[in-house]
Amino acid sequence: MSTIHIPVLSKEAIEALIETGGKTYIDCTIGTGGHSLELLSQTPENVCVIGIEKDEQSLKIAKDRLMTFGKRIKFLKGGYEEIDRLIKPLDPGPVAGILFDLGMSSFQLDSPERGFSFRGEGPLDMRFDRSQDLTAKELLFTSTQEQLLDLLKKFGEEKWSRRLSRVIVERRDKKPFETTVELSDFIRKNIPRRAAHKTLSRVFQALRITVNNELENLKSGLVKAFNLLEINGRIVVIGYHSLEDTITKNFFRVLKKAEIALVINPRCARPSKAERMKNRRSRSARLRVIKKIRKISDEDARKKIEDSEFEKDWGEEEND
Ligand SMILES: C[S@@+](CC[C@H](N)C(=O)[O-])C[C@H]1O[C@@H](n2cnc3c(N)ncnc32)[C@H](O)[C@@H]1O
The missing domain is CATH 1.10.150.170 (Putative methyltransferase TM0872, insert domain)
Structure with missing residues (x-):
């Protein structure tokens, strides 16, 4: 039986985004719409969100849930690694905040026919798209x-x-x-x-x-997202295992070193005990925020991330 995904570190993610006071946000992994719902609910009428998602089934649920927000929300089917190409037709102008909530959702994990979980019986599929x-x-x-x-x-x-x-x-x-x-x-x-x-x-x-080529996609997605941000705009990343958190951390670190960005929470945010008790899936989550202070070219950003190193510091995500 599939479940709707409970957004992880939602309060922390939304606060970090709306602190920019901007008008346009991109939710790179809209899933079943949990974070976007919060973001739209907590911002005025003139704020818009663009939701990107690879999974058609999740996107349909997000569309149904967020219908009431009308023109304030636009949906794009595709991968955030192509964020620049995807959003071009919408011509959104300066982007104040971009959210990446990585990995899979509970909706996907709890749908045996998607093959993500070793608990339910299903085909060995595991594709987001x-x-x-x-x-x-x-x-x-x-x-x-x-x-x-x-x-x-x-x-x-x-x-x-x-x-x-x-x-x-x-x-x-x-x-x-x-x-x-x-x-x-x-x-x-x-x-x-x-x-x-x-x-x-x-x-x-x-x-x-x-x-799903997740780690390479994350690298491309972060580089492209950073280029789309307006000055003072923010990227918020929620990761669930060491590999994706390390890519994020290293990318942020090199941008900080180059004085192109400020790392807002160097120690990262973790779910409270109450959140971990309420939502098992949140247990391994780490949230990181960066603020852009200067422009950087696509090529420079790519070079910086290629130069950054993998480090291991914490374990695998939960598959239950
Ligand atoms: C943790 S879930 C997001 C849940 C969402 N924040 C919510 O509140 O419902 C991650 C989502 O990212 C999607 N996804 C994974 N890789 C992607 C990519 N490269 N581009 C776009 N979406 C992706 C997955 O299909 C999944 O629905």
Whole structure:
């Protein structure tokens, strides 16, 4: 049974955005519309939001929920990595704030037919954009053992990566994995019982990140978003695992060092105990805010992010 997503760190995100006092905001991951609903509710009539989303199903829910805001909200189907191209026809003028709420929503996680969760039975899909060719099933079927090892290590930080990549390839050469349950049962049989939950979370995270090219998209999205911002405009990023938070943190750090931006909350915001109790999915969230103080060219920004380094400092996101 699918659920509507509860927006994470909503108060902190909306406060950080509206402090700019601007008129135009972009919600790069509108999902089922939770953050945008708050943003529109807390701002005057002359404030507009542009919502971007890859997932048609989520976008439809957001449209229905936000219908009452009329012309104040516009929807764009697509990836934030193409934010510049997507928003061009709308010609929105200066943008005061851009929100990235990364990863998947509870709505997607709790829809077994989307294949994001190892709990429900569904096809091994995991695509945010269902018009894309690559699915998790295809990825598992076509990757070499080395490629699988690499993605499990890099995107899952999984200690059983070597063993799992070998046994998965041996098994799929005889019979491809079709469903989430087939894959998770197989993994459970090949690792110690006590490691099962964490390992399954990490493997599913690694497959999803790869299927959706999430980290590369985040890098492009941040660079392009920064270029769209007006001076004093802000980017707010909510990340759920170390890989995406590290990209954000490093990007912000290099812009700060180049005196192009100010980091508003260097220590990042975390959900309160009350929020964590109310919404399990918020537990690993970290929110970071940057304020633009000078312009930078696309090429300069890309170079800066390419130069920044990955660091590991906290664990995988929750898949339950
Ligand atoms: C955590 S959810 C956002 C939830 C939303 N803030 C809300 O309150 O309902 C992340 C969303 O980002 C979408 N998404 C992931 N990668 C994307 C991309 N590159 N471009 C646009 N949307 C993306 C996912 O489909 C998902 O709906």
